[in-house]
Amino acid sequence: GDSVTQMEGPVTLSEEAFLTINCTYTATGYPSLFWYVQYPGEGLQLLLKATKADDKGSNKGFEATYRKETTSFHLEKGSVQVSDSAVYFCAIYNFNKFYFGSGTKLNVKP
Amino acid sequence: SAVISQKPSRDICQRGTSLTIQCQVDSQVTMMFWYRQQPGQSLTLIATANQGSEATYESGFVIDKFPISRPNLTFSTLTVSNMSPEDSSIYLCSVEGVEQFFGPGTRLTVL
Numbered sequence: 001g002d003s004v005t006q007m008e009g010p011v012t013l014s015e016e017a018f019l020t021i022n023c024t025y026t027a028t029g030y031p032s033l034f035w036y037v038q039y040p041g042e043g044l045q046l047l048l049k050a051t052k053a054d055d056k057g058s059n060k061g062f063e064a065t066y067r068k069e070t071t072s073f074h075l076e077k078g079s080v081q082v083s084d085s086a087v088y089f090c091a092i093y094n095f096n097k098f099y100f101g102s103g104t105k106l107n108v109k110p
Numbered sequence: 111s112a113v114i115s116q117k118p119s120r121d122i123c124q125r126g127t128s129l130t131i132q133c134q135v136d137s138q139v140t141m142m143f144w145y146r147q148q149p150g151q152s153l154t155l156i157a158t159a160n161q162g163s164e165a166t167y168e169s170g171f172v173i174d175k176f177p178i179s180r181p182n183l184t185f186s187t188l189t190v191s192n193m194s195p196e197d198s199s200i201y202l203c204s205v206e207g208v209e210q211f212f213g214p215g216t217r218l219t220v221l
Contacts, residue, residue, distance in 0.1 A: 043215040100152040
Protein backbone atom coordinates (compact mmCIF):
# COMPACT_ATOMS: atom_id res chain seq x y z
CA GLY A 1 0.00 0.00 0.00
CA ASP A 2 0.90 3.66 -0.11
CA SER A 3 3.30 4.92 2.53
CA VAL A 4 5.58 7.79 3.49
CA THR A 5 8.98 7.61 5.11
CA GLN A 6 10.60 10.68 6.57
CA MET A 7 13.77 11.17 8.51
CA GLU A 8 13.55 10.59 12.19
CA GLY A 9 14.07 13.36 14.64
CA PRO A 10 14.63 15.24 16.62
CA VAL A 11 16.74 17.51 14.46
CA THR A 12 18.57 20.22 16.38
CA LEU A 13 20.05 23.18 14.53
CA SER A 14 21.45 26.55 15.38
CA GLU A 15 19.69 29.64 14.11
CA GLU A 16 20.56 30.47 10.48
CA ALA A 17 21.64 26.91 9.72
CA PHE A 18 20.51 25.07 6.59
CA LEU A 19 17.68 22.59 7.00
CA THR A 20 16.90 19.44 5.08
CA ILE A 21 14.24 16.95 6.12
CA ASN A 22 14.15 13.93 3.85
CA CYS A 23 10.88 12.40 2.68
CA THR A 24 10.30 9.52 0.31
CA TYR A 25 7.07 7.83 -0.63
CA THR A 26 5.61 4.70 -2.13
CA ALA A 27 2.40 5.09 -4.08
CA THR A 28 0.38 3.74 -6.93
CA GLY A 29 -0.67 6.31 -9.44
CA TYR A 30 0.25 9.95 -9.20
CA PRO A 31 -0.17 11.42 -5.72
CA SER A 32 -0.07 15.02 -4.60
CA LEU A 33 2.67 15.76 -2.08
CA PHE A 34 2.45 17.91 1.03
CA TRP A 35 4.37 19.23 3.96
CA TYR A 36 2.42 20.12 7.07
CA VAL A 37 3.74 21.82 10.19
CA GLN A 38 2.48 21.51 13.74
CA TYR A 39 3.63 24.05 16.29
CA PRO A 40 3.54 23.09 19.97
CA GLY A 41 0.00 22.82 21.22
CA GLU A 42 -1.51 23.77 17.87
CA GLY A 43 -3.26 22.08 14.99
CA LEU A 44 -1.95 21.04 11.62
CA GLN A 45 -1.04 23.77 9.14
CA LEU A 46 -0.36 23.31 5.47
CA LEU A 47 3.17 24.49 4.75
CA LEU A 48 3.47 23.74 1.05
CA LYS A 49 2.39 21.30 -1.60
CA ALA A 50 3.14 20.08 -5.12
CA THR A 51 0.80 18.28 -7.45
CA LYS A 52 2.95 17.19 -10.38
CA ALA A 53 6.47 16.12 -11.18
CA ASP A 54 9.14 18.84 -10.95
CA ASP A 55 6.72 21.23 -9.25
CA LYS A 56 8.33 23.22 -6.47
CA GLY A 57 6.21 24.15 -3.49
CA SER A 58 7.41 27.06 -1.40
CA ASN A 59 6.24 29.05 1.60
CA LYS A 60 7.88 31.04 4.40
CA GLY A 61 11.35 30.29 3.01
CA PHE A 62 10.71 26.53 2.89
CA GLU A 63 10.90 24.67 -0.40
CA ALA A 64 10.32 21.14 -1.65
CA THR A 65 10.42 19.73 -5.18
CA TYR A 66 8.31 16.84 -6.43
CA ARG A 67 10.86 14.30 -7.69
CA LYS A 68 8.97 11.49 -9.34
CA GLU A 69 12.07 9.63 -10.47
CA THR A 70 13.31 9.28 -6.89
CA THR A 71 9.82 9.38 -5.29
CA SER A 72 11.01 12.09 -2.95
CA PHE A 73 9.84 15.44 -1.61
CA HIS A 74 12.61 16.72 0.64
CA LEU A 75 11.96 19.86 2.66
CA GLU A 76 14.66 22.57 2.70
CA LYS A 77 15.19 25.99 4.20
CA GLY A 78 18.30 28.06 3.77
CA SER A 79 18.31 29.75 7.16
CA VAL A 80 16.15 28.49 10.01
CA GLN A 81 14.84 30.61 12.83
CA VAL A 82 13.91 29.77 16.40
CA SER A 83 10.29 30.27 15.41
CA ASP A 84 10.58 27.34 12.97
CA SER A 85 10.77 24.93 15.90
CA ALA A 86 7.88 22.52 15.31
CA VAL A 87 7.02 19.05 14.06
CA TYR A 88 7.03 18.65 10.29
CA PHE A 89 4.94 16.00 8.55
CA CYS A 90 5.39 14.83 5.00
CA ALA A 91 2.23 13.46 3.41
CA ILE A 92 0.88 12.16 0.14
CA TYR A 93 -2.69 12.45 -1.06
CA ASN A 94 -3.72 9.61 -3.34
CA PHE A 95 -7.17 8.30 -4.26
CA ASN A 96 -8.84 10.53 -1.67
CA LYS A 97 -6.65 9.46 1.24
CA PHE A 98 -3.80 11.09 3.07
CA TYR A 99 -0.82 9.02 4.13
CA PHE A 100 1.43 10.70 6.64
CA GLY A 101 5.01 10.20 7.63
CA SER A 102 5.86 9.80 11.28
CA GLY A 103 6.83 13.45 11.71
CA THR A 104 10.19 15.11 12.31
CA LYS A 105 10.66 17.36 15.30
CA LEU A 106 12.85 20.38 14.62
CA ASN A 107 14.50 22.29 17.45
CA VAL A 108 16.23 25.53 16.52
CA LYS A 109 18.52 27.04 19.14
CA PRO A 110 19.43 30.72 19.28
CA SER B 111 -11.22 29.12 -0.04
CA ALA B 112 -13.65 27.06 2.04
CA VAL B 113 -13.28 27.06 5.80
CA ILE B 114 -13.51 24.00 8.04
CA SER B 115 -14.55 24.41 11.67
CA GLN B 116 -14.75 21.88 14.47
CA LYS B 117 -16.49 21.79 17.82
CA PRO B 118 -15.43 21.44 20.54
CA SER B 119 -11.85 22.59 20.16
CA ARG B 120 -10.90 20.61 23.24
CA ASP B 121 -12.53 18.60 25.99
CA ILE B 122 -11.69 16.59 29.06
CA CYS B 123 -13.93 13.59 29.56
CA GLN B 124 -14.38 10.79 32.04
CA ARG B 125 -13.74 7.17 31.22
CA GLY B 126 -16.82 5.35 29.94
CA THR B 127 -18.56 8.43 28.53
CA SER B 128 -19.02 9.44 24.89
CA LEU B 129 -18.17 12.63 23.03
CA THR B 130 -19.55 13.84 19.73
CA ILE B 131 -17.30 16.04 17.61
CA GLN B 132 -18.80 18.25 14.94
CA CYS B 133 -17.25 19.28 11.65
CA GLN B 134 -18.74 22.09 9.55
CA VAL B 135 -17.65 23.25 6.11
CA ASP B 136 -18.87 26.48 4.58
CA SER B 137 -19.35 24.92 1.14
CA GLN B 138 -20.85 21.68 -0.10
CA VAL B 139 -18.40 18.80 -0.37
CA THR B 140 -18.84 15.19 -1.36
CA MET B 141 -16.25 13.52 0.80
CA MET B 142 -15.34 14.18 4.41
CA PHE B 143 -12.76 12.28 6.40
CA TRP B 144 -11.94 11.78 10.05
CA TYR B 145 -8.36 11.36 11.29
CA ARG B 146 -6.82 10.70 14.67
CA GLN B 147 -3.48 11.89 15.98
CA GLN B 148 -2.43 10.13 19.15
CA PRO B 149 0.07 11.93 21.41
CA GLY B 150 3.48 12.18 19.75
CA GLN B 151 2.27 10.23 16.74
CA SER B 152 1.36 10.86 13.15
CA LEU B 153 -2.15 11.01 11.71
CA THR B 154 -4.22 7.94 10.97
CA LEU B 155 -7.38 7.82 8.90
CA ILE B 156 -10.38 6.59 10.87
CA ALA B 157 -13.08 6.64 8.23
CA THR B 158 -14.48 8.26 5.12
CA ALA B 159 -17.95 9.80 5.31
CA ASN B 160 -19.99 10.38 2.18
CA GLN B 161 -23.38 11.99 2.36
CA GLY B 162 -26.22 9.53 2.01
CA SER B 163 -24.22 6.38 2.65
CA GLU B 164 -22.62 4.48 5.50
CA ALA B 165 -19.17 5.57 6.52
CA THR B 166 -16.26 3.42 5.40
CA TYR B 167 -13.90 2.50 8.22
CA GLU B 168 -10.19 1.76 8.03
CA SER B 169 -8.66 -1.34 9.49
CA GLY B 170 -8.60 -1.13 13.27
CA PHE B 171 -11.60 1.20 13.57
CA VAL B 172 -15.19 0.05 14.03
CA ILE B 173 -18.56 1.72 13.82
CA ASP B 174 -19.58 0.80 17.38
CA LYS B 175 -16.60 2.69 18.77
CA PHE B 176 -16.57 5.60 16.28
CA PRO B 177 -20.08 6.12 14.86
CA ILE B 178 -20.17 8.79 12.18
CA SER B 179 -23.04 10.78 10.77
CA ARG B 180 -23.15 12.71 7.51
CA PRO B 181 -26.60 14.26 7.28
CA ASN B 182 -25.80 16.78 4.52
CA LEU B 183 -23.04 18.06 2.26
CA THR B 184 -21.63 20.54 4.78
CA PHE B 185 -21.66 18.69 8.07
CA SER B 186 -20.44 15.54 9.79
CA THR B 187 -20.08 14.23 13.32
CA LEU B 188 -17.74 11.69 14.86
CA THR B 189 -18.63 10.13 18.20
CA VAL B 190 -15.97 8.56 20.37
CA SER B 191 -17.90 6.01 22.43
CA ASN B 192 -17.22 4.41 25.79
CA MET B 193 -13.99 6.33 26.08
CA SER B 194 -10.82 5.16 27.74
CA PRO B 195 -7.54 7.03 28.31
CA GLU B 196 -6.19 5.41 25.13
CA ASP B 197 -8.68 7.53 23.17
CA SER B 198 -6.89 10.70 24.24
CA SER B 199 -5.92 12.21 20.89
CA ILE B 200 -6.48 15.04 18.50
CA TYR B 201 -9.35 14.26 16.15
CA LEU B 202 -9.30 16.06 12.82
CA CYS B 203 -11.87 16.48 10.14
CA SER B 204 -10.60 16.65 6.57
CA VAL B 205 -12.38 17.78 3.45
CA GLU B 206 -11.53 17.15 -0.17
CA GLY B 207 -10.91 20.17 -2.31
CA VAL B 208 -10.25 22.67 0.48
CA GLU B 209 -6.82 24.28 0.41
CA GLN B 210 -6.00 23.49 4.02
CA PHE B 211 -7.67 20.09 3.84
CA PHE B 212 -7.82 19.81 7.61
CA GLY B 213 -9.93 21.40 10.29
CA PRO B 214 -8.34 22.85 13.44
CA GLY B 215 -8.84 19.61 15.36
CA THR B 216 -10.46 18.59 18.63
CA ARG B 217 -8.04 17.84 21.44
CA LEU B 218 -9.58 15.14 23.63
CA THR B 219 -8.26 14.08 27.02
CA VAL B 220 -9.85 11.09 28.73
CA LEU B 221 -9.25 10.69 32.46
